[in-house]
Amino acid sequence: MSRSNKAPNSGWWRGGVIYQIYPRSFQDSNGDGIGDLPGITRRLEHVATLGADAVWLSPFFKSPMKDFGYDISDYRDVDPMFGTLSDFRTLVDRAHQLGLKVMVDQVYSHTADQHPWFVESRSSRDNPKADWYVWADAMPDGTPPNNWLSIFGGSAWQWDTRRKQYYLHNFLTSQPDLNFHCAAVQEAVLDCVKFWLDFGVDGYRLDVVNFYFHDRKLRSNPARGAPDGSDPAVPATNPYGWQWHRFDKSQPENLAFLQKLRALVDQYPDTTMVGEIGDDDGLARVAEYTAGGDKLHMAYCFDLLGTPHDAPYLHRVFSRFAEVVGSGWPCWAISNHDIPRVATRWGGSKPPAGLLRAAIALQLSLRGSSCIYQGDELGLPEAEIAFENLQDPYGITMWPEFKGRDGCRTPMPWSSADAQLGFGSDKPWLPVAESHRALAVDRQEADAGSLLNHYRHLLDWRRTQPALIHGGMDLLPVHEQVLAYVRSHEGQRVLCAFNFSERAASLTLPADLGTPQPLADSGATGATLRGSTVDFAPWGVLFARLV
Known part of the structure; x- marks a missing residue:
């Protein structure tokens, strides 16, 4: 099929509801303490009966797991801890039987440092992949080429003794950034996209989609001053918030690549893409990246992922978006695997039941699509994790003022009476939260007035209201x-x-x-x-x- 051909698309994603699954924490099928693909397959009926249209699977690809799958070493294979390609085929087939679309989470801004592309790139300055990553010489005094910072703390540049150069990493030092100014990198990424589309997936969630390109001139970012803590994506204790990120991301060249990406995805029927955008003006970037029907289908930013949620704040968010959206299309999220759970973030230590019902009613009645994070349908609060049990490198680095992302990633509670809450037979990779026991799926299924059954009813009712989906x-x-x-x-x-x-x-x-x-x-x-x-x-x- 040539790239000029465009397959039919039902537009199911416009106003659709996507349920995010964090594979490590959904269901362990083999007793090793880590959730896996067969476990997800076993529990897909839960998502179908909830009323979602699609599942978004956080990364399950081969990875050294320094950032728990968001550091990919092979874009085209399943990490053995999650299963096999055959297991994924079974999952896709079962999802489709249940009427669910399958969207996979791909991380194209960077790879793991163990990816063969990077191993070759760092081996010399003149190998075939020498320019596949962002390399730069040191300043005359040996310091990094500019002031760019890593979201996970410290400089975004890491010295490499093989090439005697710095390489860029917007996240961990083990997550080197690909150089999208290199045409061969773009083609290699598009080939990976095509691999999973040919496999039968229905779309993509694209991690940090505005991070693909950097400023060619490597100009330093301007100073912003001490942060006030209002940015939900960056804790006030993180120096990353002290800059305006004008040159290290959201570059104009990104739009042309997104058009190439859309042209490829559009060859496959009923497919879609949702992009994650972390930007100084996230709403404007969502509008820009989804406008015109030739880039992303939809995108989300962090304006509903922070603590503010009162009526005036929400009015400002939606007023601002109405000003900039044009022909764009948002996908609203109030929780995900990177942010403290909404029950605690908006409701405090004792979240009111009414708040949680109002939050989902708001989310599902906004113009746009919606992402629901696993466990929010149960009203799970943020789990308290002791320092010795932390797994998230972000939290370990920023402790104690910022405790990282583990508190929203603990195992899904399926059975209240089970020692591990029905997640698996062995000690899980993160401890189960006792505060989740009374909120387990089996308890809520037996209670007609539970939040879980409220979600089910609301999602079912929403389908009868065209204005809430298309209006x-x-x-x-x-x-x-x-x-x-x-x-x-x-x-x-x-x-x-x-x-x-x-x-x-x-x-x-x-x-x-x-x-x-x-x-x-x-x-x-x-x-x-x-x-x-x-x-x-x-x-x-x-x-x-x-x-």
Whole structure:
């Protein structure tokens, strides 16, 4: 098939719901304490009955596991700890039987230092892959070529004694950055993309997709000053936040490569891509990278992945996005494997049940697609991990002010009575959280009023509301406690309103809005209509048809 051919696409991903699985922590099938592909296959029915459209699998490819799979040493094979290519074939087939799409997580900005490409590249300055990575000479005083910093701490440059040069690593020193200015690198990456598409996957989640290109001139980033802690992607204790990242990522050349990538993916029917974007202006970058229908299908940034979540903050986020989105398409996420769990991040040590219900109601009624992280349907809080049990190199480096990402990566609790919560038969790679025992799947399945069953009902109901999947979105004026907007599609108008506070609230609707009629079958509670006024209990939610 030539690259000019474009396969049909149903657009299932527009307004679709993607369930993220972190393979190490989903289900251990062989008793080694690590989740694996057969374990995922065994539990796929849980995702299907939840009502998701697709699964996103965090990396399961061959890797030295310095960053737990986000350091890939072979893009085309399964790491033995997760299983085999045959196991992955079984997983894909089972997912498709259940009506689930399969999206794989690929890391193309960098590889593991054990990848054969890097082994060859570092061997000399004149080998065939000498320019496949970002190499640079030292300054006259021996220091790195510029001031770029690694997200994981310290300089983004590592000295290599073989070439007597520095190489760039935006993350761990064992994660050298590929040089996308090299045409051969682009072709090699596209060949890897094609491999899994030919295998039968339905799409990609692309890790740090705005990190592919760097400034050719290696200009230093301008100073930003001490961070105020408002950036959800970077802790205030991390010096990475002291710079404006003008030259080490989000370069204009990235757009042309994304167009090449889209042209390839579009050869395969009903496929999609969602990109992760960490940028000084993430919303604008999401809009840019998804505009025009010729780059990414959708993308997410970190604006909903921080601590702020009150109504004025949310109104600012969605107002700003409405200004820049154009023809772009977002994929909203409020949790993932890199961020403390939303139950704790937004709800504190004792998250209110109403907050968790309001959060998912918000996420699923926004214009765009959604990513749900495993365990959020159970309301899992962030797990407390003792220092001696930490696995995340980011947390180990930044301890004690930042404890890393292990607290959101602990094993999925399936069975409350089991010693390891049904995850596996042996001690898991991270300890199970006792705070998760009462929230296990079996407990919640037996409780008609549980958060899990609320998720299932909400996802099922949402499918009956075209405006929530395909419609436009118009914000109502900012309110101290209540976020409200209208979703509209082909004559259907749905008012969505949320009291994001622990106090009762009232919202007076605009006179020209129309008459709201509550959609009682939505499962939303805590809101009553009194003429043109909506009275909310704490964390109350209203879905209403406007006539």
